[in-house]
Amino acid sequence: MIGLIPLGQILMGEDNMTLRENQTASALRPSKVLAARNRWRMGWQSLRSVLLPVAMVAVLVAWGLDWHGGGVVAALVLGGLSFPLVWTSAYHWFTEDLTEEQRQFILASLGLSLAVVALMAMTGAMDWIRARFQGTNWEAVGALAEGFGALGQILVALLAAYVAWRQYVISRDLTIQQNRITQQQTIDSYFQGIADLILDDEGLLEDWPPERAIAEGRTAAILAGLDAEGKAKVIRFLSGAKLLSPLKRDRRLGRPIFDGLGGYEEDIEYGVRVINLGSMLAGADLSGTDLRWTELSDANLTGALFRNCNLTRANLAGAILQGADFTNADLSRVRLFYGTVEQASPRDRLNPPNFRTGAQTGAVVEDVNFTNVKNLSEEQRYYCCAWSGSRSRETIPGGCEGIPNKLGR
Numbered sequence: 001m002i003g004l005i006p007l008g009q010i011l012m013g014e015d016n017m018t019l020r021e022n023q024t025a026s027a028l029r030p031s032k033v034l035a036a037r038n039r040w041r042m043g044w045q046s047l048r049s050v051l052l053p054v055a056m057v058a059v060l061v062a063w064g065l066d067w068h069g070g071g072v073v074a075a076l077v078l079g080g081l082s083f084p085l086v087w088t089s090a091y092h093w094f095t096e097d098l099t100e101e102q103r104q105f106i107l108a109s110l111g112l113s114l115a116v117v118a119l120m121a122m123t124g125a126m127d128w129i130r131a132r133f134q135g136t137n138w139e140a141v142g143a144l145a146e147g148f149g150a151l152g153q154i155l156v157a158l159l160a161a162y163v164a165w166r167q168y169v170i171s172r173d174l175t176i177q178q179n180r181i182t183q184q185q186t187i188d189s190y191f192q193g194i195a196d197l198i199l200d201d202e203g204l205l206e207d208w209p210p211e212r213a214i215a216e217g218r219t220a221a222i223l224a225g226l227d228a229e230g231k232a233k234v235i236r237f238l239s240g241a242k243l244l245s246p247l248k249r250d251r252r253l254g255r256p257i258f259d260g261l262g263g264y265e266e267d268i269e270y271g272v273r274v275i276n277l278g279s280m281l282a283g284a285d286l287s288g289t290d291l292r293w294t295e296l297s298d299a300n301l302t303g304a305l306f307r308n309c310n311l312t313r314a315n316l317a318g319a320i321l322q323g324a325d326f327t328n329a330d331l332s333r334v335r336l337f338y339g340t341v342e343q344a345s346p347r348d349r350l351n352p353p354n355f356r357t358g359a360q361t362g363a364v365v366e367d368v369n370f371t372n373v374k375n376l377s378e379e380q381r382y383y384c385c386a387w388s389g390s391r392s393r394e395t396i397p398g399g400c401e402g403i404p405n406k407l408g409r
Contacts, residue, residue, distance in 0.1 A: 205247075301320060307327045310329075365392065
């Protein structure tokens with residue numbers, strides 16, 4: 001088979017091998033040249049990194065010793081070594097890092113500056129400006145500049161003070177917001193804890209004395225650490241869940257009794273509350289909160305602040321409100337007593353309340369501030385005038401003319 005191969009194919013194969021060898025050699029020659037250039041460039045960079053500090057030291061020494069000839073040579077060498085680096089970096093920054101608009105802006109700014117200087121020099125404007133300021137008192141100008149400088153420093157100080165104040169305001173607002181979030185999380189945990197404590201697996205009230213005592217303890221603890229809005233949220237929750245209302249109980253089992261309408265029956269005379277507020281809100285600040293339809297009967301609210309509160313349909317019968325402040329509060333349909341206004345009287349410690357006549361069922365309103373209260377009905381006004389005392393009578397809207405002071409002081 002080998003002997004049958006034509007001579008032309010053998011010769012063509014030899015030519016192909018020769019061609020490939022020549023191509024390989026020609027491809028290797030540029031790579032060798034590039035490698036040599038790279039080695040030379042790296043060597044030059046290393047040498048320049050040594051020559052630059054040497055030239056700097058030489059310039060400083062010649063300058064310090066007044067060797068002008070050597071200093072000029074060293075300065076030229078230093079400039080020759082530094083200029084390519086600066087030019088390369090500046091060119092790369094100008095062509096690569098800047099956008100087309102930025103490059104045009106820089107060139108236009110340089111062109112405008114050159115045009116202004118050239119026009120001032122060639123039109124004689126520079127000579128005119130020099131002549132105008134020929135007799136200027138530069139000392140006065142310097143003093144004026146110093147005054148402007150001092151004013152600038154004052155403005156900078158004011159700006160720094162404003163920035164610091166804004167940072168404080170922002171930090172304070174963030175702290176308040178974080179406190180609100182933390183407070184809401186605490187309230188949510190309290191709601192869930194109360195529900196788990198007093199409800200059984202079927203969702204019915206199982207409020208035996210230990211559960212009621214623990215619920216009251218939890219409520220007292222959380223109310224002491226909340227702000228006005230947080231306290232109002234807790235009161236609205238407890239009122240809406242009927243946990244503050246006196247509920248009618250099974251005399252043997254002590255369990256709440258259904259009213260046949262999907263809720264629990266209330267018993268204002270003998271009912272037992274799941275949570276008794278007692279004096280938890282004495283002296284509390286509830287100003288500006290929403291306390292509509294809340295159950296606050298028989299609670300000790302001595303000295304509490306209800307300024308700008310919405311107390312629509314709140315139950316304050318039997319509550320101790322002595323020294324409380326209701327300035328600008330909305331008392332629309334607020335219950336202050338049971339029975340009739342003529343026979344109603346504040347609660348006392350000696351006589352039991354009579355819910356049929358209203359005797360001893362009313363709120364203690366002595367020394368209460370009723371300034372600018374809203375939606376005060378005639379019955380409410382009569383009761384407050386009769387039982388609030390001489391100082392409080394002067395604050396009741398509409399006055400107390402013709403209404404006896406049953407309190408006697």
